[in-house]
Amino acid sequence: MPLGTLTISLDFELLWGIFDKVGTSYEPSYFRNTRDIVPDMLQKFAKAGVQVTWATVGMLFAENEEEWRAFSPSFLPSYRDRKYSAYEWIKKHGIRPEVHFAPELIQQILETPGQELGSHSYAHYYTLMRGQSPEQFRQDLQATQKIAKDKFGVKLESLVFPRNHINELYLGICVEEGYQYVRGNPKNWFWQETQHENLSKKFFRSADCFFQVGTRTSYDLEEVKIFENEPIIIPASRILRPVIKGNVLMNSRRLGRILHEMEFAAKHGEVYHLWWHPHNFGKDPIASLKELDQILGLYKKLNETYGMQSLHMKGIGELVEKRKLIEM
Structure with a gap:
């Protein structure tokens, strides 16, 4: 029987990930907390021997506004609804370095053993929004690779689509621009076609974090397929949702669900792919880091x-590729 595998991917965004939802109404301490806990998270991952993909918005690589503009593509996304454009948001509200840039944190990621620096696109690009085009997406990916290479000397190979908007028509572009591995959505129906949201999907996604609603979330590595001219899609299993302040019962239920699923994957030789946003820890850093300690502590026991x-x-992805070579 194959070994069970814990995979963690993080959507590292700061304000770039939620500007279209919160505007300027965000609490500054939320992102200050996020910046403070990233080094703590890195230290905990390294100590536990846990590998993590940090899918990072390319704009965070910049040092300042001048550098941000220099690396931005010439062909910007032309969403019909302009509120989804990071560039339009900046025109209205301006740059705020503490929530828009984090090169020092990216350097720490690169210096921490077992951490992979991945991409979350350059401008938190929505590939399923009306108005944008394949060439605009391509230039966005190129901008990310350029700033990663020029500033940090790295090539990014893993990509997470913002808001889990996976445009299958764009998968070939991902490969052409150097991305060999892409995070897929969980297999349950309420995680499919995330651009078409409704109350039913939201309800079932929330409920499934606490109770058994969908099918099991871990999966056999054999389920991960290789297709010509496409990146390898590595399905997610579960999102670690933020701590609910003052609700001990629900927090216990939510975390217990994850711990149980991890143990199932370990016993049955399956992959368990957990993901979250580092800023999810910003509301209650102490409680959030305690939950992370429990997850990493269980991983060490399961190991x-x-x-x-x-x-x-x-x-x-490399395991899948190696398996394919053996089969050939």
């Missing part, structure tokens, strides 16, 4: 008892 391994997205 010792069942041989469970930790692999980031690139690591999973």
Whole structure:
């Protein structure tokens, strides 16, 4: 039986990930907390021997507004609804370095053992929004690769589509621009076609974090397929939702669900792919880091008892590629 595998991917965005939802109404301490806890998270991952893919918005790589503009593509996304454009938001509200840039944190990610720096597009690009085009998406990916190479000397290979908007027509572009591995959505129906939201999907997604609603979330590595001229799609299993302040019962239920699923994956030799946004820890950093300690503590036990391994997205992708070579 194959070894169980814990995969973690993080959508590292700061304000770029939610500007279209919160505008200027965000609480500054929320992102200050996020910046403060990233080094703590890195330290905990390294100590536990846990590999993580940090899917990072390319704009965070910039040092200042001048650098941000220099690396931005010439062909900007032309969404019909302009509120989804990071560039339009900046025109109205301006740059705020503390929530828009984080090169020092990216450097720490690169210096921490077992961490993979991935992409969340350059401008938190929505590939399923009306008005944008394949060439605009291509230039967005090119901008991310250029700033990663010029500033940090790295090539990014793993990509997470913002808002989980996976445009299958764009998968070939991902490969052409260097992305070999892409995070897919969980297999349950309420995680499909996330651009078409409704109350039913939202309800079931929330309920499934606390109770068994959909099918099991872990999966056999054999389920991950390779298709010509497409990146390897590595499905997600579950999002670690933020701590609910003052609700001990619901927090316990939510975390317990994750711990149970991790143990199931370890015992049955399956992949369990957990993801979240670092800023999800911003509302209650202390409680959030305690939950992370519990997850990492269980991983160490599962590693010792069942041989469970930790692999980031690139690591999973390489396993799939190796399996394909053996079959050939």
